[in-house]
Amino acid sequence: MLNPLYFAHRLLLSCAIVTSLSANSTVTDNASDGEKLVEKTVLYSDGPYVFTQDKHLDAHWLCHGEKVSQRLTLSTEQVDNLASKPIAVSACDLPATIHNLINQEHEILEYNGDFPVAALSDFHGQYDLMIELLTNNNIIDKNQQWAFGNGHFVITGDIFDRGDKVTEILWFLYDLEQQAKKAGGEIHLTLGNHEVMVLNGDLRYLHPKYIETAKKLNKPFEQLFTSDSIIGNWLRSKPVLVKINNMLFAHGGFHPDLAKDKRTLVDINRVFKDNLVKAELDKPREGWAEVLHTTNGPIWYRGYFAAERGKDNGATSAEIDLLLKHFKVKHFIVGHTSQKQIETRYQGRVIAIDSSIKRGQYGEILFIENEKKWRGSLSGKVLPLYHQ
Template sequence: MMFSFMPKLAAKLWLSGLALAFTVQADAGETLPLVDDGPYISIEGNKLNAQWFCQSKLRSRHVSLEQLPQQFYYCDRSTAAVVESLAVPGDAVSYQGDFKVAAISDFHGQYDLVIKLLTNNKIIDGNGDWAFGNGHFVITGDVFDRGDKVTELLWFLYHLENQAERAGGKVHLLLGNHEVMVLNGDLRYLHPKYVETAKLFDTPFEQLFAQDTVLGSWLRSKSVLVKVNDMLFAHGGFHPELAKEARSLEDINRVFKQNLVKSELAQPRQGWSKELHGGKGPIWYRGYFKGEDNGASSEEIDLLLKHFAIKHLVVGHTSQKQVETRYQGRVIAIDSSIKKGRYGEILLIDGKQKWRGTLAGEKVAL
């Protein structure tokens, strides 16, 4: 994919010399600030084409793949998008070992709050680098939408994943409903900043994450679930029918991923693949939070635990005030409303011990 054109608005800014004073008029009549966003990096043969906006003015840089690794600084940011190679770390659906585990969900563009939370809970150090040793860090989806620092979060996680690999640890970024929505062009929750980015590029926003982009290719490699020791993680959850039908984790992940982006399929989703992307699927299901009369019963939770050989189901998607448990601790809810930009928590596990990691870095027994 190539974004080699000069967007109309950027061209006007360039010609008029009013980049610092100019503001963008939204369709509804409101005034939006100038856009700092990116980089968006496409893969073009043996080169990378990086493009970004500073004060709504287009900037670009071309790099040969032979020159990797590269850091792409943009605007006045002190951090960079780091591309070491185009190889994506392998991600199985099951891991077993003697290591610490941390889990969090639903970032929704709240970069600053996420960095503070991860720093105070020693997942990263003061420079934003991996500090969790051989631990496994699980994010159960929804990096996209609502907030205005989605791009920063994506590049942060992209780099953190590589750092974790070198340290013997692991970052598991799972697909949430908002990742799948954006990849499929459902942009109803997009922050106005990204609406403006798409206008500046004069291209649909989802095309900025097409298959031939660094982040787009990376996102398509992600799983929709992961089992770590005695815990099974997903964004929304697992409908009891998956256990009753004896579906394996491998099959759930494979079929979901094979039908990820509708525009890239040879034929429309149908049958079980359509069901997995629907309300009962792992990115949308909310049955653990409706009570036994309308959602999963205690017996059905036990059925899921037995079928998948686990002790806990760990999910995001349904917002809480803090990390909480349901079904006598068998379900752990980790969407702590980070999306509001005021507070958030992280689940911390060391052996059989589990804590809520607060924003201040305090460990509260779960």
Template sequence: MITSRFRITLCASLIFASQISAAESTSKEVISDGPYIDVHASALTVNWICNDQVKRKQVNLEGVSLPYGFTDCGLTANTSQLTFDKQLIEFQGVKRVAALSDLHGQYDLMLTLLKNNGIINAQNQWAFGDGHFVITGDIFDRGDKVTEILWFIHDLEKQAEQAGGKIHLLLGNHEVMVLNGDLRYLHPKYVKAEKLLETPFDQLFNQDTILGRWLRSKPVLVKINDHLYAHGGFHPQLAEDKVTLDTINKTFKSHLVEKELPKKREGFARYLHKTHGPIWYRGYFKDDGATAEELDLLLKHFDVNHIVVGHTSQKKIETRFKGKVIAIDSSIKRGKYGEVLFIENGKHERGTLEGKRKPLMK
């Protein structure tokens, strides 16, 4: 008879063996990745990989005017700024909102989903006008086109602003993990990339890089009209303690990367970065999680009617608590399917991968 302990050990061994096999397979594959752009006082250092070959060049800032565009080996990047302001977290009077979550490196599927649902056009340019587009975190890990998604959203963000719209990229647990050097979910491609670049993956997004600075400017939550968005959610204790959204965001962000702090996180900052914090909380999906009364307390405290979260995977966009919680992690990470939530004129709809609008059932 096989004991439970032996089964667990055997399963763990098989999983570990499959991970090694995947890493070995990718290490034999030729990869291209980047660019990773470091900012210096008078120049940019651009690093990328083209067909397993590391490429580097210096761009003299005195001789180039922003925006700066990069194109090489099928890789592209455009940036119009080298520093980034902290983002606002409350908006009212927004007429149209779209939201999705947990892209996890699935660049091609993301493009298909956004094109078919009118967020971008056939040329991959912003097409959502003055609408607001929320991404509740987790671009990093699992998939093999993380860098492509980051630069795409970085560029699309500026296009949206020029059209009177807005993109709200929120931090998910995988962004925070990578920034803090927790690389356990890296796709094997990026394990190879960091070896070729001779730089730990998290250091490719340090404070002296464009993408690193950009990510550090992003909030962990946003409130638009009567909807509150976060990657994981909000523990009822936050409402009981009457903690404001501003306090949650500022405390979380000021303790974002622990190795960049004078000392380790403690107290409320530590609480926010753990299981009950906004990037990890799963209490809306557990039998022993938040109760209906506790959820109503949260909604009343934050003065919203709905909380919109990713993090916990569903087959499609679904609701909990009679539509008060909307779960938008539609398992894009598997690379097969995904959906976009649309909110307009008080109506909620699911945008399917094919671009069909379907009602969101409570």
């Protein structure tokens, strides 16, 4: 029979170990005698976060847990020629290429033409899975360069939150956008609810890496994306919707009231964007601007999936027809509501492209060419698009 003092000693030892754990420490489960061993605190690397000030570029990284900064002073010639001669910055194997200091508001909302279209949604920081998916489906080549020719590639929001490689995705798409334009193609990033949440300081879904980044860079996380930052300015230029041929894309969807009230795409986008960041407004959102930023707005609406979510306020088939007629399209293509694969609703009139990339295990791309539609799997296999 063991001495009771032995158990008392083990209890005191266990308490001491637990008390010594820091907020960023992790614990292993394979220690002897039931003990837990403290592992090293995670030393994150992140960035860059690049800010403009006159003709200066101030770039900041988190490199293995420590802040690293660079300041570049640009000549007038460099500023004028950025579009053709971009500037690269790099530290701790985290590079970025800067193509312009200010991005103009993206005012073109409708595109028509004979070109292929690819669409997906909700990356949520899953950079490695994104690269695998885009490479295997020939959106990019093995060197991660644009390979989709004159195609239009649509991402209906939610790059931010949950995953731990958000910054890598942002800089990748920022650069890929320029490559697409040079090849005669286009990348359309529409804002999702998580972009808008972060810009407004709603950080409830942040990965711990970004909490640490904000702490070490001594700024609230949302202030790393202010209008004087390269990526923050770029995000503010993006629309909340885009119409391509006979398809209308948005993150969440379009509430039937938009058709009943005869709202135009231009009005929806303008009012939404004019009221994007609360802290930058002269007065609080009100009226229709407030509606567009809440449950029934284009980044939050889930009415196309209400029945399967056990809700009773979804759009009816007649309301879908009313919306399609009003906006003069045949399909709504949306993310936001996760599926196991790309699927359709309302006999194909609504296509759901959030294929749960955020889980880091699988994802799909929707392809449309000459009225034909199919799914590209993670391995690049061509799969049929099923109608539900």
